[in-house]
Amino acid sequence: RIAYVNGRFVPHRDAAVHIEDRGYQLADAVYEVWAVMDGRLADAEGHFARLERSLGELKIRQPMSRRALEMVMREALRRNRVREGLIYLQVSRGVAPRDHAFPGDDVAPAVVITAKSLDRAAVEAKAAKGVGVVTVAENRWGRCDIKTVGLLPNALARQQAKEAGAYEALFVDELGMITEGAASNAWILDQDGVLRTRDTNANILRGITRRTLMDVIAETGLPFQERPFTVEEAKSAKEVFVTGAGSLVLPVVSIDGQKVGDGAPGPVATRLRRLYIERARATAL
Ligand code: PLP
Numbered sequence: 516r517i518a519y520v521n522g523r524f525v526p527h528r529d530a531a532v533h534i535e536d537r538g539y540q541l542a543d544a545v546y547e548v549w550a551v552m553d554g555r556l557a558d559a560e561g562h563f564a565r566l567e568r569s570l571g572e573l574k575i576r577q578p579m580s581r582r583a584l585e586m587v588m589r590e591a592l593r594r595n596r597v598r599e600g601l602i603y604l605q606v607s608r609g610v611a612p613r614d615h616a617f618p619g620d621d622v623a624p625a626v627v628i629t630a631k632s633l634d635r636a637a638v639e640a641k642a643a644k645g646v647g648v649v650t651v652a653e654n655r656w657g658r659c660d661i662k663t664v665g666l667l668p669n670a671l672a673r674q675q676a677k678e679a680g681a682y683e684a685l686f687v688d689e690l691g692m693i694t695e696g697a698a699s700n701a702w703i704l705d706q707d708g709v710l711r712t713r714d715t716n717a718n719i720l721r722g723i724t725r726r727t728l729m730d731v732i733a734e735t736g737l738p739f740q741e742r743p744f745t746v747e748e749a750k751s752a753k754e755v756f757v758t759g760a761g762s763l764v765l766p767v768v769s770i771d772g773q774k775v776g777d778g779a780p781g782p783v784a785t786r787l788r789r790l791y792i793e794r795a796r797a798t799a800l
Contacts, residue, residue, distance in 0.1 A: 516595055517595055518530035518629045519587055519591050519626070519628035520532065520625075520626075520627050532610075532627065536607050537618075542665035542667075544575075544607035545566065545661065545663050545664070546603065546604060546606070548562075548602070548604075548760045549562050549604075550601060550760045551598070551600045551601060552792075552799045553598060553796060554592060556799055556800050557796070557798075558723045559799065560800075565662060566606070566662075568661075569661045573608075576620075576624050578623070578624040587626075588604065591629070595632070596632070599633055600630060600631050600632040601760065601761060602629070603630070604627070604628050605627045606624050607624060607625045642764075642766065644768075645765075645766040645767060646681070647680065648681050648683045648684060648755075648757070649676045650686075650693070650770065651672045651684045651697075652686070652687060653688045653689070655669075655718075658718070659695075659720055660720060670697075672697040681769070683699055683765075684696065684697045685749075692743045693713070693745070694713065694717060694719050695719040698762075699757035699762050699765070700712060700725040700758050701713070702728075702757065702758065703755050704753045705744065705748060705752050710732060710740070712725060712729075714743065724763065725758050727795065728764060729741075735787075746770070749770055753783075754775065754784050755767035755775045758791075764784060764788035766780030766781060
């Protein structure tokens with residue numbers, strides 16, 4: 516495997532950043548993940564736009580133009596022979612002697628890109644079985660709309676899920692509402708047959724997969740509302756699923772060990788997964 520680090524392609528095992536990189540010391544860095552389909556970037560535009568927004572919110576300089584970034588990403592895919600998989604891009608504020616306040620303008624942002632292949636057949640087999648999730652108390656900062664590498668609460672939540680034999684953790688706020696997953700947005704098909712996902716005025720990541728799936732749903736004519744739901748509503752929902760560049764549209768079959776519906780992926784989530792993948796493949800750049 517080959518990684519891109521600050522202007523160079525290097526063997527993955529030798530790819531390293533400096534100990535004074537602010538991403539390493541302070542989580543002063545943002546990232547994006549694209550699904551790769553047929554060697555192309557799924558939801559390309561949405562992820563680039565969010566990257567630019569994340570950088571802007573943190574006043575991290577654009578490391579290079581979008582065109583240049585895209586070229587380097589395509590080269591990373593080519594060198595790693597990735598046709599189906601994921602591509603990860605991270606931009607930190609750069610390398611400077613440790614100090615909480617920003618360094619001067621002479622410090623250039625640091626860019627890291629890695630790409631990996633996925634076995635789509637294995638991924639589809641997993642999706643066909645559905646996954647379990649656990650609920651955990653929301654304990655993240657107030658700017659979850661920025662896609663930063665400050666993922667310690669997410670990592671702890673995911674570990675808790677893993678220890679419970681589950682795949683994902685859903686954060687629950689003090690009102691008992693599900694905010695989102697540790698690495699996904701959460702959805703239900705409620706008892707009235709309405710598809711629901713939390714609005715993005717709340718403190719969650721504005722998922723790109725979520726956004727595209729909303730367009731897909733609009734085309735199907737299925738009832739949909741951007742409206743939060745409680746853990747109890749999720750547990751008694753007809754169907755539950757999560758969305759993300761890694762998960763795509765992934766049926767949830769249990770919450771805290773309790774079956775959702777009959778404990779198998781529902782027809783709506785299964786259909787939306789298929790429709791999302793068709794759309795993402797057809798529009799990948
Ligand atoms: N929420 C969180 C916390 C995430 O890390 C992610 C990333 O996958 C998502 C939601 C889904 O976002 P996207 O669909 O843009 O991948």
